[in-house]
Amino acid sequence: MALIEMVMPKMGESVMEGTILNWLKKVGDKIAQDEPVLEVATDKVDTEIPSTHAGVLVEILAQVGEVVPIGKTVALISTDADDSTPATPHIKEHTAKILAESMLPDEPMSSETLAALLTAPIESRFYSPLVMNIAKEENIGMDELSRIAGSGKDGRLTKNDILKYVEDRKNTPPPSLAKPVAPRIERQEPVIQRVVVSEVKPIEQLGGNPLGGNPLGGNPLKPAVSYTGNADIIEMDRMRKMIAQRMVDSKRISPHVTSFVEADVTNIVNWKNANGKIVKDRDGISLTYTPIFIMAVAKALKDYPFVNASIEGDNMIIKKDINIGMAVALPSGNLIVPVIRNADQLNLLGLAHRVNDLAKRARENKLTPDELSGGTYTISNIGSFGNVMGTPIILQPQVAILSVGAIQKKPAVLETEYGDVIAIRQLMFLSHSYDHRIVDGALGGSFVRRVADYLEKFDIKQSI
Secondary structure, three states: OOOEEEEEOOOOOOEEEEEEEOOOOOOEEEOOOOOOEEEEEOOOOOOEEEOOOOOOHHEEEEOOOOOOOOOEEEEEEEEOOOOOOOHHEEEEEEEHHHHHOOOOOOOOHHHHHHHHHEOOOOOOOOOOOOHHHHHHOOOHHHHOOOEEEOOOOOOOOOOOHHHHHHHHHHHOOOOOOOOOOOOOOOOOOOOOOOOOOOOOOOOHHHOOOOOOOOOOOOOOOOOOOOOOOOOOOOOOOOOOOOHHHHHHHHHHHHHEEEEEEEOOOOHHHHHHHHHHHHHHHHHHHOOOOHHHHHHHHHHHHHHHHHEEEEEEEEEHHHHHHHHEEEEEEOOOOOOEEEEOOOOHHHOOOHHHHHHHHHHHHHHHOOOOOOHHHHOOOOEEHHHHHHOOOOOOOOOEEOEEEEEEOOOOOEEEEEOOOEEEEEEEEEEEEEEEEOOOOOOOOOHHHHHHHHHHHHOOOOOOOOOO
């Protein structure tokens, strides 16, 4: 019998770990080669992991919800169809551990039992981003976190460990960490008198904080939350939590500035109307405006390479590859950004095929992690929702993002050899947000103006 270790595969250049979402097979099931065995979630995408060998699933070594680093064994597969082979010492040891853990009582722990979970602090222990997020949400400090016993490799704290600790902590007060406590000094609460003033003065004159907070000093007041009988409380799903965290991080990291330009895209509208049916009948794909926008942005990025960049410390990293991400709205209401690599090397038809393929597979949750990583610039088509302009948030670690608004018919002044005339034109706004640490107003404004120039000079005689 050959016993094969199934390991967590590398699922993208920037993906270092995955969270087990679901096992599609159970112990004893026969597995064909390349047959999906489990579902894994990364910070990029959810995906199915196929088996590298045909055989029988002998043992599962990673449980649902566990965060597993790339290269770690998650299951054992026997290539012999006979699954009655005695377990190896490794299998016996791991099975005994699982049985021991399963025998733990489910009822709330006593203070003494909960205290037993808190060991001496474990210095320099690695915590996954998922564990850190849970600790932050539950107000668990690093000192308390370092004392929680972990069941992972080398005592690593897993998602199940911290969730069980949180659940137990809700049912009993947390044990003391034996830190010296200074004697409490009782103080008399100040008497606050209510007075009526006939004149409203600026808050600065009243000694308050102009940026908000408690005008009487101390910690800022947290706004009260009130729910009526007509409110629904819905917990964010995993992707929405991830989007929320990344948007907050981006606003914290990058000082955002947004410039706006209105472009005349009448030629593009006429060309698309004339060629849309031809492309649909010939190639079976829909011809949208997105490939045209991507082509114009790719040209402008070549003209202004400092927009195609990122920042690492005090260093500006100017990217040679032009990998453009396009924001795609999912049926769930969430957002995902697949990346078209080397967009500057594709012609218009090639871009149209890539846009259709990525958008379709994004909505079907069939993208690979590599197709969601490596972007150097992002485009968001808010015009598809009827919006005319916006202030998009930069997708880190990029330094800029472009939103294209709805195309609208408007009267515009045109210069002709016979003088100025008013004509009906197809106009749209371009909204360019950029990181002011590296992109100043002159560069950010010049870039979006160059994109508009490429769109306005679109050759209506070109074929596709």
